[in-house]
Amino acid sequence: MKTLATLLTLLYFVAPSAAQNVDLGTDAQREAGRLMYNAKCSHCHGARGAGDGAATAFLRPAPRDFTTGTFKFRTTENGELPTDEDIRRSIRQGMPYTGMPPWPQLSEQEVDNLMYYIKTFSDFFSGPFAEVTALDMPSPPSITDESIVRGREVFLENSCIDCHGNLGRGDGPSGPTLTDQWDIPIRAADLTKRWTFRGGSTRSDIYRTFTTGLDGSPMPAFDIQPIEDQWALVNYVHSLSRDEADYSTYATSVFTTAAIDPSAGADAFSAAPEAFFAMVGQVIEPGRSFFPGVNGLAVRAMHNADHIGIMLQWNDMSADTDGINGPGLEVPIWPNDTDTTQAFSDAVAIQFPSGDGSGGGLPYLLFGDVSNSVDLWFADLSTPRADHYVGNGSGNLTASGMDYETSASYEDGQWTVIIKRDRTLDGQITFEDAAFAPVLFSVWDGFSRERGNRRGLTSWTYLYLEPAETESPLGPMAMYGLITLLLGLGATTLIRRKYSNVSA
Template sequence: MIENGHDNPTTRSPYLLAPLQLVLVGFFALATFSHSSASPESKNLVGKKLYEQFCAACHGPEGRGDGAAAIYLLPKPRDFSRGIFKLRSTPTGSLPTDEDLLSVLVRGMPGSGMPSFFFLSADERKDLVEYIKQFYVAERNRLFETDTMRWIPGIPVRVVKEPSVTAASLAEGKIWYEKLECFKCHGTGGKGDGPSAEGLKDMWGYTAPVRDFTRGDYKGGTSNKDLYLRFTTGMDGSPMPSYATGTIGDANRWKLVQYVQSLRAKTAAAPLPKDGLVTARRVETEIPSDNPAAPLWSKIAAVGLPLNDLWMKTGALRTAKVRAAYNDRQIAFLLEWDDPKADNSGFKISQFRDGAALQFALDTVEVFLGMGDSIAPVNIWHWKADWQVKAPAARHVASQYKNSDYDFYFFQSGEFQEPAFLTGQAAGNPFSDFSPPTPIEDLNAGGFGTVSAQEKSSQNVSGRGIWQEGKWKVVFVRSLESKDERDAGFTSGYSVPFAVAVWDGSSADRAAQKAVSNWYRLILERR
């Protein structure tokens, strides 16, 4: 676990016990409370600052799940003011413990837009949890016109010892899978394709995608104990019910857990970065920017970066393998990920291209993962599969729409018109360039809607992608040093926060609909 070493003072102010009536507020009654404009009063300035920097863009300034990024996310961000949490060790309808909330901050919620905040110190995470809890407390105080409400977590459920996995226990687990009708939502093979899967809604009316058990990316963790808790406590606010002791005994619940775990696809995965660090290996040779299959990459071990779909979809869990290398003049990255179909034509309205990007913080500390903010911008290297299609004819209307007709200026000859009459080309819009010099665009962003390309003279990232046998390999190469303050800096002895994004054109990924990694840190191998 990485701790960033910040020596921030802890200003936690633990809540006292609350009046009994808070416990009596029913689960479904919570969902009917109306919004207010009141924000929680807090002396927790550290937690407030962290929330505003990392959480408000998704969860909203008042914790109601209505941040600017919410429109791009499925599942939707949690409304903290309701006090309804999916991932708990406590019974259905009760509040989670601090440990439950801290676990989510450390682990994130795999398969969703909720990233991990492992890079925050333990004290910072505690301050953040205390601040988040205040949204619920403030709402209860407003509803009951009092100032005595407090956060009272439920008592964690008992977790009995797990029995050994046997062929017989798996067979019995399958029987319980059928008896409890898990297949109606999750499908007979656990792929999330059961007859009731379509049209499921959560208690807020949003689409509730069904978990594909074969992917193995569970929001609350992948261990058997994690699944035991999900089956015992349910996932409040979602169609996933609780199978508490009255429904299925402890021993049988373990058998169900073991059977569901047996449905996971058996695939060999690249190792995760140890302590979140990815090392750029020192090489003495030139790093070719046009050959992702260059021999030097086979000598560098890959690490796997799990990707989370911002808009949840079915299908295999995406993981990007990354390798990094540098020499005296260059720094380079090789990204590799599975994709059954190459989508390198985005010229029709109905077509979407494959793509990948590297995002770097311009400082040595992690910033907001969603493209930074106005105070802490980011540098993005964006590879676009269709930009590698050099042949101008492939971009011509007639090549995409057979037997179509199109206008041209009678006083011009040749297949294409003069740039003066094509406003995009005349304005220097890179999307109107029929033959861009590189398929990678060097960008900067300071929050949503601020992505901008650096001018043509500053585009200093090159590379290329190749697709073979259901797999993309893309190489990104830049000079090791750059005098442009908008460019990421790489210095021996300092780690640089970076993240990865992947777009799958066949899944209609585009813009904010993509799969992203958490923040990791790149460090240059000592010379």
């Protein structure tokens, strides 16, 4: 009993001083941190921590400027310095879908050394505001349907839609105007892609992000009461997204007896499974795209005896339908692309190898090559058409004058584009049952001034056409089972007849 009392007394005195004593590390730790920082961090964060390294111009979100003491991911009040553990966590976990990788290969000592060295970049860490207290981060309660419904209300009450959009696709009205503290354009998170959350994707991470805010970005801290509403908001945001990206290796087109009608919209494709492809910047040829506006593309496809329809959907914070676009437009080298007089529209393209693809290899992934051409179905979304181009490489594209039946619509931050083609077309790939057609997708985000070779693209992937009728496995199963049974019985009978006298 006495021990318990002592313990409680101790706790009473210890708890209020949980505010960390400012620990700046030893000279040796900071020196080790400096060497490590110069080897692994300085090319983005800059030799003096000002976020101005050699790679900075090519990264968005930009690498953090440590000199201002402003940190996004904290367990401390909005505007305060982070705790040591906050800095360690950011180094260890990195920030998904940015230039900041996780550093699991560093030892605890190495991470500590880096943390101490990073703290030398800002005087705030040795000043009067250096002592900070981590806020209480409760463990998440279980998810209930009611809390998700309530979370939607909290989402609306707190104007989250202004930046994140009605369905959370990052398409709020303020979206296109957002910049960080350093006036560099920044995007509201697409809440339907939890795997891209910079501060982590667990419910605890989401809780930390909205209760403490992302300092330096337009994301404020929200003090929502009662606490049940905080978790309701977390559960709602959590419910908007699946856990992982689950990128596909091919798309499957399903057979339908109905007509393929692009104007019927997305509902007509609900029977087709969704394939989700990673989309990354075209960084291979001049015009390189270092921060493409689109990072994933959902594909569904359906076909009947004569036609195939391919539906492409992606999230885009704004529908850019003014301006022009084209797969062959010239692009100056980044970051010299400063003339903004010409606006560019959003656009999308599907690329197939020309002909029957029997030549062995494929055309080069960037619009084909001199000896192997591609057929490009290119839809500039400022027009209601998808035009046909023959590509023999970037800068070597010819419009054939042919166009395809297309529909395009934009709703709640999502483009839906449907392109229809005959399954057999002279000189172009034929879509055969039960066959894999190589395909590659490109998306241009007009807001990010993407055109020509500056775009997001997938790798070569495949479109598989499910045959109209799949054979029932029952017949063959019965047949092969029966044959095996007869063989077994036959062998048994033979062996028994011949060797029955051997039996001891």
